[in-house]
Amino acid sequence: MKPLPEIRLMPTRPTLDLRPLEKRVGLIILATDHTSEPDFRRMVASDKIGVYVARIPYKNPTTPENLRKMQPELEAAAALILPDESLDAICYSCTSASVVIGDAKIEAAVHAAKPSVAVVTPPMAAVHGLKALGAKRISILTPYTAETSRPMAAYFAARGFDIMSFSCLGFEDDREMARIAPASLVELAGKATDAEADALFVSCTALRSALAVAGMERAIGRPVVTSNQATAWTCLRLCGDATPRPEFGRLMTLPLGQS
Incomplete structure (x- = not known):
């Protein structure tokens, strides 16, 4: 058997980019979710925008009572997405839960872990x-x-x-x-x-x-x-990506601020 070579430490370290990808979008999804992650991969992720996912516990059936049970998990989920690093946006990907919990409470829970991030909910x-x-x-x-x-x-x-x-x-x-x-x-x-x-x-x-x-x-x-089209549109525009994507509907051709 040939002897292992000596491990040599290179004398200089390579220069580091500021970020691996220019923009970062966090995505909090249900443990049972089959759709949000693939949708964000096809509509949001690119060579400039990274999508980083955390899953939270959830059990069916989809009732207002069960949906509310996710609220205590939101802060911990947000904290797990690139800890100690900033994000450009973070989306809690559940429409019905966002309605019954309330946008303000979701934003407060996420901000407890990521104080300055833009918080997006589907509704x-x-x-x-x-x-x-x-x-x-x-x-x-x-x-x-x-x-x-x-x-x-x-x-x-x-x-x-x-x-x-x-x-x-x-x-x-x-x-x-x-x-x-x-x-x-x-x-x-x-x-x-x-x-x-x-x-x-x-x-x-x-x-x-x-x-x-x-x-x-x-x-x-x-x-x-x-739901996913609207959150993807919002996250893209928050990241400065204004590229029209008409294959995903008329909304994907508009700027965020138009009313």
Whole structure:
């Protein structure tokens, strides 16, 4: 057997870049989530923007009570994403939980670990997206039960939207929600959109709706905002990326500040 070579310490260290990637987006997702991570990988991650993920405990069914149980986990999850390093944005990727916990409480929990980071939630991002599109009268489609959908209706009504119609599918397990085919969502969009609505909001980060946005918009002839599309749009714009991505819907062609 040939003797091992002497290990030689190089006399100089290479120069270090300021960051491995120019921008950093943190993503907090449910333990059961199949969709948010792939969606952010395809819509947000690039050679300039890194997406860094932490998962938090969650057990079905998707009820307001179970959704609220995630609140105590948020600070620890945020702290696990690149500890002691800054982020440009951090997204808590659960629409229904964000509604029942509240955007302000989510922001406070994240800021306890990452004090200066921009905090994004799906319903908050959807509100900004719908306003950027000029939508006032909206239809809403969710995969949830009626019980879990009611707080969603109240959230958007409280922010000045006229809800022309609200449809839900009655699912209780987010893993099953993730198995709804994008083509089925296109068909459902046509049935769920009121004739007087300016836009359709499709709620839930578990749905593969980002893949169906373009098809849904063609089917209904109006803009469509979805949970992961809206948070991806917000995170991209917060990172200074204004590149139009029309394949993910009209929203992905707009600046963040347009209203």
